[in-house]
Amino acid sequence: MTSVSTASARPTNPADRIxxxxVLRGIALFGVMAINVVMEFRVSIFEQFLGPKTLASSIDRAVETILTQAVELKAFALFSLLFGAGLAIQFDRLAKSEHRTRLLARRLAVLLVFGVIHLCLIWNGDILTEYALAGFIVLPLLFGPRWLIALAALVFLALYLAIQDFPPEGFFPSRTLIWRDVMDANRIYATGGFLDVLAFRLRELPLIASLHAFVFLRTIGLFLLGALAWRSGLVRNTRAxxxxxxPAIALGAALLCGGMEPLGTILLALGYGAAILGFASFERGKQLLGWAAPLGRMAFTNYIAQSIIFGWIFYGYGLGLFGRLGITEALAIGIAVYLAQVLxxxxxxxRYRYGPLEWLWRSLMYGVRQPMVVAEV
Structure with a gap:
């Protein structure tokens, strides 16, 4: 691998991070964790498409309502906004480097490799592969002015919203196919060994791909909105x-109540992100939310670690709790894992400048081993 050692091409110093x-990334990771553990590790990801199930516990019903209405797709949308902003930040900070395009393309290529490994060998609910592919589409647009980024964001989001109302024929698998997959998942994920789970995980990939295809346009649009938020200076404008x-939270909630979930989800994610960023900019906010910053700096490592831990807890090659826990019990396990990751x-x-996977990602991106220990210069 060719190294890039110019003075202007180097990772952001931890002291220069925003x-x-x-903080926002660390809090968003909680929402992603909560949805993953309750709806994708506890039971089959496709069970939700077979209609609502009768829950034995009133607490479970209340928790499910909170998660689906306030958290579910909003946490993933928020993560997409953050990824787009992060890509734009790196793009702008590498402006003086003649290797900028190659570095960022390599960064996305490395992420794609990580995503495919995660998708195939650890958990097929992976989001990294989709993010890498969307990043390749967004990257050329970052060379354009803000109006072009804004226009592209609106186009991609408008196309996404249009598909919600008029999905192409055959876009989703049939109910019969989903039902068979859920039945197989209940058996294999709960009792199968690692190789059994691996084989079934790979078999599910076409179904998983249809879910990603359905939200891919939204991901690109949110990447661009995140990039626009950075380019316009909004990220650091507390009043704005x-x-x-x-209004974004109020309108988003109203749209959700009115049955316009896709648009409401986007607005709620924007509102959540703006509120947390604004609050975290105050000294009092930093004191109350500062615990989430280290978690956010290591979001990549923590995300993969959650997949490994939850896979062992719920699948047959570990504790085999798949399909055996209620929503509240599964969420309690997730919260315990999350708190352990905070600490x-x-x-x-x-002790170290980066999380383990963050360090590996940067080293592969730049083609040079990055300093890891805090004392290293």
């Missing part, structure tokens, strides 16, 4: 953040 963005947050991330970053 803490509020790390609150001006956006309040571990703070401990790790007192």
């Amino acid at each position: 803490d509020a963005i790390d 953040l609150f001006v956006i947050a309040i 571990f991330s703070a401990w790790w970053l007192r």
Whole structure:
């Protein structure tokens, strides 16, 4: 691998990071974790398409309502906004490097490799592969002016919203195919060994791909909105953040109640992000939310670690709890894992500059081993 050693081409120094963005990323990771553990590790990801199930516990019903209405797709949309902003930040910070395009393309290529490994060998609910592919589409647009980024974002989001109302024929698998997959998942994920789970995970990939295809346009549009938020200076404009947050949350909630979930989800994600960024910009906000910053700085490592841990807890090659827990019990396990990651991330970053996977990602991107220990220059 050819190394890039110019002075202008190097990773962002941890001291130069924007803490509020790390805080937001750490909080967003909680929402992603909650949905993953409750709806994708506890039971089959496709069970939700077979209609609502009768829950034995009123607590489970309440928790499910909160997760589906306030968290579910909003957390993933928020992560997409953050990824787009992060890509734009790196693009702009590498402006003086003649290797900028090659570096960022390599960064996305490495992410794609990580995503495929995660998708095939660890958990097929992976989002990294989709993010890498969307990133390749967004990257050329970052060379354009803000109006072009804004226009492209609106076009991609409009196309996504149009597909919600008029999905192409055959876009989704049949109900019969989904039902068979859920029945097989209940048996194999719950009792199968690692190779059995691996084989079934690979067999599910065409079904998983249809889910990603359905939201791919939204992902691109949200990447571009995140990039626009950075380019316009909104990320650091506390007053503007609150001006956006309040109406976005109010309108998003109203649209959800009115049955316009796709658009409501996007607006709620924008509102959540603006509110948390704005609050985290105040000194009091930093004190109350600062615990999430280390988790956000290590979001890549923590995301993959959650997949490994939850796979062992729920699948047959581990504790085999798949299909045996209620929503509240599964969420409690997820919260325990999340809290452990909060403590571990703070401990790790007192000693090291990056999380383990973040360090590997940067080293492969630049083609040079990056300093890892805090004392290293």
